[in-house]
Amino acid sequence: MKKIRLILFGVFTLCCLIAWSMPTFAKEKTVAFLSLSDFTGPIAGLAVDIEKACEDYFTYINENGGVDGVKIRYIPIDTRYDVARAISxxxxxxxxxxxxxxxxxxxxxxxxxxxxFNRDKLVWLVAADGEFVAHPKRGFLWGNCYQDGFSAALDWMAADWKSKGNSGMPTVGYMGWDSAYGRELLRGGKEYAEKIGVNLLKPEYFPTGTMDHSTYLTRLKNANYIWVGGIDPNPTNVIRDAHRLGMTKTIQFVCGYWGPAQYLGVRLHNKALQGTVVTVFTIRGTDAQKHPLIKKMWLKYRKKPINELPGPYGIGLGWALHFEAALRIALKDVGYKKLDGEAMFQAYQKLGGRDITQGIQGICTYGPNERRASKVVRFYQVKGKELVPISGWVKAPDSISLHKF
Amino acid sequence: MNKLRFRQNLRWVLILSFIMFWLTSCAGISKPKPMADLKIEPAQFFLSPALFKKPVTISGSGFKPNELVIIEMVLPEGFKMKGIGEDERNVGIATGNAGADGAFKTTVKPTAVLNWFFQVGWTPMLKPDFKKAKPIPPGSYDVIATGMDSEIFGQAVMNIIPPPKKKK
Structure with a gap:
């Protein structure tokens, strides 16, 4: 009788133990990266390629045992660029x-x-708005901020102007979307233009769906250089219109971070785009095609020829590489059990001073008071069918400090 | 006698085991939160460009003061929507900010109308493509508003009616 009771007590204890330990038994060590992105909405053309790269690199890490045994769960959400959907x-x-x-x-x-995000103590990533640099909290930029990129382009224009034997400073036109993004570059960029003495014409803002940009371009006909913002193929179409108006013969066009990509805009309007300069915080064009990690990921997971590599692919690798490096630090600092958003936040701030992205971006500058992933940019130019480098990494001016946010 | 005792013991072990399983598996389920009030105006409407000029208004009360409120449309089972995963039922259509009195009033913004009511496509020029639109069918859709801090929620029904027939 005692034996039976003992057996039954044993069964009961075992049941309890299984019930309690089930959740931990079933799970492997994982962490999650949530991307509130756009896969079918207005900027899907840009976002999808970035997401592909991020997903590819996380797949690669997981296939190779994870980060110190911890696998990364990539959760993509298609917000269609809608705030309510993102919050949901x-x-x-x-x-x-x-x-x-x-x-x-x-x-x-x-x-x-x-x-x-702040209340949940997460790290969050955002494109390039200077406000998050001016008031550093838990949001980290993908690369350098918009205004610093624009200011670096102003330096390039001034140097180019002088190298052609001109005196004084050039006159610069500005074309951007009629949106917060379109105006963001001048929050610090305008002050920098004044500081170096560039004559910046009244900015021309146009609605995102504009089909013909002639009216806006015509108002900038006296410029020596015109900066064109927007997401490719939009800047490509602006320069297409400028070419039709004969403006590309006398005016140098310079684009921003989301400017013409080798596989998109440069192919669409190749003749019109010849000579166009693109400012970036991630390597592009022929540099990107030759980069070992970019090449490896693209061929392994996308199985397409390298000349079909989309321009922004490297940005997604940048996200993933920063995440991997920070995760490694956080695991070392607190271990898996105590790993949380706060530990990751502390780890992101320790990434500065290292080449986290294997040269895809400049040296990392994330730190306790710094939210820019790097403070450098690079210039490319459309030559033939390619986007070729015309500079190495160039330190961008700090235009954030010039503006009151 | 032994058999009877064994059965009695076994019964108790099974009952206790069941209770243990129930307690552990239900530990994560929190109590339902109190319901807030939610109102959609107009009570019924049809899909038309007029929704951009005169948007659907959603108001509510009974939320935590100053919290963000997310308003979601609940999709009927098996309903496929652009951008929404097959395992998802809720799609965010608006957001509101509760005031100090816990009340909010907001509208369904054009992007949400385009994406979730009309289900448009988008051109590379960032223009909505109505040729690829697939408007959601007329019907009654549950709408839930949830406080992002408090998880207090309110529920209402949004009635989408067929557009009036054009006069010949």
Whole structure:
């Protein structure tokens, strides 16, 4: 009788133990990266290629045993560039086990969710808005900020102007979307133009869906250089119109971070784009095609020829490489059990001073008071069918300090 | 006698095991939060460009003061929507900010109308492509508003009616 009771007690204890330990038994060590992106909406053309790269690198890490045995769960959400959908997506996943980083595809999404990201003690990533650099919290930029890139381009224009035997400073036109993004570059960029003595014409803002940019371009006909913002193929179409008006013969066009890509704009309007300069914080064109990691990931997971590599692919690798490096630090600092958004936040701030992205971006500058991934940019130029480098990494001026945010 | 005792013991072990399983598996389920009030105006509408000029208004009360409120449309089971995963039922259509009194009033913005009501496509020029639109069918859709801090929620029904027939 005692034996039977003992057996039954044993069965009961075992049941209890199994019930309690089931959740930990079933799970492998994972962490999560949530990307509130755009896969079918207005900027899907840009975002999808960045997401592909991020997913590819996380797949590669996981296939090779994870980061110190910890696998990365990549959670993509198609927000279609809609703030409400992004918040709804975040609501669904905010309690995901070991969610450490959330990415916001647009500044309005980031701004709407920032209080929640901060309260949930997450690290979050955002494109290039200077405001997050001016008031550093938990949001980290993908690369350098918009205004620093624009200011670096102003330096390039001034140097180019002088190298052609001209005296004084050039007159620069500015074309950007009629949106917060379109205006962001001049929050610091305008002050920098004044500081170095560049004659910056009244900015021309145009609606995102503009089909013909002639009216805006004509107003800038006296410029020596015209900066064109927007997401490819939009800047490509602006320069297409400028070419039709004969403006590309006398005016040098310079584009921003999301300017013509070798596989998109440069192919679409190749003749019109000849000589166009593109300012970037991630290597592009022929440099990107030759980069060992970019090449490896693209061929392994996308299985397409390297000349079909989309321009922004390297940006997604940048996200993933920073995440991997920070995760490694956080695991070392607190271990898997205590790993959370706060530990990741501390780890991101320790990335500065290292070449995290294997040369895809400049030396990392993330730090306790620094949210720019790097403070450098690079210039490319459309020559023939390619986007070729015309500079190495160039330190961008700090235009954030010139503006009151 | 032994058999009877064995059965009695076994019964108790099974009951206790069941209770243990129930307690552990239900530990993560929190109590339902109190319901907030939610109102959609107009009570019924049809899909038309007029929604951009005179948007659907959503108001609510009973939320935590100053919290962000997310308003989601609940999709009928098996309903496929652009951008929404097959395992998802809720799609965010608006956001609101509760005031100090816990009340909010907001509208369904044009991007949400385009993406979730009309289900448009988008051109590379960032223009909505109505040729690829797939408007959601008329019907009654549940709408839930949830406080992002408090998880307090309110529920209402949004009635989308068929557009009036054009006069010949």
């Amino acid at each position: 997506g975040y609501k669904r996943y905010r309690k995901t086990n070991k969610l450490l980083v959330a990415n916001a595809v647009s500044t309005p999404i980031g701004k709407a969710l920032e209080p929640l």
